[in-house]
Amino acid sequence: MSKAPSLDWDRSREALVLQVAGSWTLEQRKPELSDVWRQGGRLPEQLSVQVAVDAWDSSLLALLRRMQRLASEQQISLNLQGLPEGVERLLEMAASPSTQAQAAAPPEYGWVARVGLSAQAVAGAISNTSIFIGEVVQALGRLLAGQARMRLSDFWMAFQQCGPGALPIVALIAILIGLILAFVGAVQLEAFGAQLYIANMVAIGMTREMGALMTAVIMAGRTGAAYAAELGSMQANEEIDALKTFGFPPLEFLVLPRLLALLVSMPILTVFADILGIFGGFVIGSGLFDISAQQYINQSLEMLTLTDFLIGLFKSLVFAVLIGLIGCYYGLSCGRNAQAVGQATTNAVVSIIVALVVSDAVITLICTQLGI
Numbered sequence: 001m002s003k004a005p006s007l008d009w010d011r012s013r014e015a016l017v018l019q020v021a022g023s024w025t026l027e028q029r030k031p032e033l034s035d036v037w038r039q040g041g042r043l044p045e046q047l048s049v050q051v052a053v054d055a056w057d058s059s060l061l062a063l064l065r066r067m068q069r070l071a072s073e074q075q076i077s078l079n080l081q082g083l084p085e086g087v088e089r090l091l092e093m094a095a096s097p098s099t100q101a102q103a104a105a106p107p108e109y110g111w112v113a114r115v116g117l118s119a120q121a122v123a124g125a126i127s128n129t130s131i132f133i134g135e136v137v138q139a140l141g142r143l144l145a146g147q148a149r150m151r152l153s154d155f156w157m158a159f160q161q162c163g164p165g166a167l168p169i170v171a172l173i174a175i176l177i178g179l180i181l182a183f184v185g186a187v188q189l190e191a192f193g194a195q196l197y198i199a200n201m202v203a204i205g206m207t208r209e210m211g212a213l214m215t216a217v218i219m220a221g222r223t224g225a226a227y228a229a230e231l232g233s234m235q236a237n238e239e240i241d242a243l244k245t246f247g248f249p250p251l252e253f254l255v256l257p258r259l260l261a262l263l264v265s266m267p268i269l270t271v272f273a274d275i276l277g278i279f280g281g282f283v284i285g286s287g288l289f290d291i292s293a294q295q296y297i298n299q300s301l302e303m304l305t306l307t308d309f310l311i312g313l314f315k316s317l318v319f320a321v322l323i324g325l326i327g328c329y330y331g332l333s334c335g336r337n338a339q340a341v342g343q344a345t346t347n348a349v350v351s352i353i354v355a356l357v358v359s360d361a362v363i364t365l366i367c368t369q370l371g372i
Contacts, residue, residue, distance in 0.1 A: 003054055007031045007063075009040050016044060018067075020051045024060040033066050043076055051082040061090055068095070132329050136259070139251045148252045158261035162223040166269060169222065170215055174206075174273035177214055178280025181205050186289060195289040199299035202281030207308045211274040213360055216319035219266065220352040224327035227258055228348035231331025232341040240332065250332065259324035266320035267313050274312065307372055315363055322355045 005022035007030075018040070024030065049067060053060060064080065064087070071078040080088070109117065142148040185201045231254060234240050240250050278300060285291040330348035334340050 004028060005030045005053075005059075007033065007036045009036070010050070015046075015048060016040065018047065018049045020049065020060075020063070021053060023055040024053050024063065025055055025057050026059055028059070030059065030063075033063060033070075037070055043074065045075075046077045046079060047071065048079045048081060051080060051084070051087075053084065056084055056087070060084075060087065061094070064091060065094055128333065129329065132332075133325065135251050136255060136325065139249070139256055142252065143256060148256060149249060150252050150256045154253075154257035155260055158258045159265060161226070162219060162258075162261050163265035163268065166219065166222060166265070167272065169218055170269050170273055171276050173214055173218055174211065174276040175280040175283075177210050177273075178202055178206060178277035178282075179284055181210065181277070182281035182284035183288075186284060190289070195285070196291060196295065196299055198281060198285045198289070198291070199278075199296045200303040203278055203300040203304050204308060206274045206277035206281075207304060207312045209312075209360070209364070211277055212270045212312045212315040212319060213356065215266065215269045215273045215316065216323065216356050217353060219262070219269070219319075219323055220356060221349055223262065224323045224352045225345050225349050227324070227327030228331040228334070228345045229341060231328055232334035232344045235332060235334045236336050236338065236341055238336075255324075255328045255332075258328060259321070262320040262324045263317060266316040266323075270312055270316040274309075311363075311367060311372070315360060318359055318363065319356055322359060323352055326352045326355060 003022040005024045005028050006019070008019050008021075010017040010019050018036075022028070049064075051060075051064075068078055068091075070076075080091075083091075139148060143150060181202050182198050186195055186198050189195055189197055189201075231240070234254075240254075243250050243253060282291075282293070282296045285296050286293065327348050330344040330351070334344040
């Protein structure tokens, strides 16, 4: 039968000794170290601990580690005697700083090496992006041929998220943009008595530029970030690896439904934003400058052409492709931890907004050069 664990002070010797005896195992009820330690009173600078146990497990290791911490706090040198075989090595491993994650000091590079590493990183990013776009185009080709493994339910779920689910915030922003455009323009047009042309300015500004661009910016923060976070979490949890193992192509199964949902919803949201933006301009025109509803509508319809409307829709399709591709790319290239998911989401939103502004400027410049 195993003896109960004991922890007592031996005062019969010249120097005070703490004795550890009995069976130090998990199922045994053990004395409290802090109580026994206080009973020792004023302890010497060098304290001996005599270990003579019949059986032991991790309970003994935990006891000795607590002793070492207490001794360190009181600046006492601890001398462990009679340790069972293997215990000393385990204590060394527990106390060794090598068991803790140590951040390696970053190497120092010269400017030539930094330029080379930056060029290498840019080349790698371009290569990975080209591969991703090529694979998406191939997946779209298989979809048109009826060979893609895309579930229709996934498409409808993605469409619900980026379509009807985005209507309230798009409506709010579109009305405010229309109000702002009309108010800023009216301040300048009032000096010439040309308040009626508020309708022209708001109609052209919303249909050609602001409707599509502001909707895309909203969708970048709302849907692009969601795509990056969803796919990034799946990548971190190895769900995408599981899809590959079971033979499901991630691009067809995850990217295509989201991309197609954006391609369908963005033109609808853009038209919705155009209408509400024009309505916001009408509120300013009729409320502050006494422009009748009939005058405002007639002036807007007289100014607008089908070309203006189609340019806005074309931009919305381009923006939808950029939001879907960039959001999914950063999600699929995410690391394997929570920090990487957050970083991928941030990078996705920033990259999408930059891409939206650049593409909008390029399209506007091309339209200007073509005279449309």
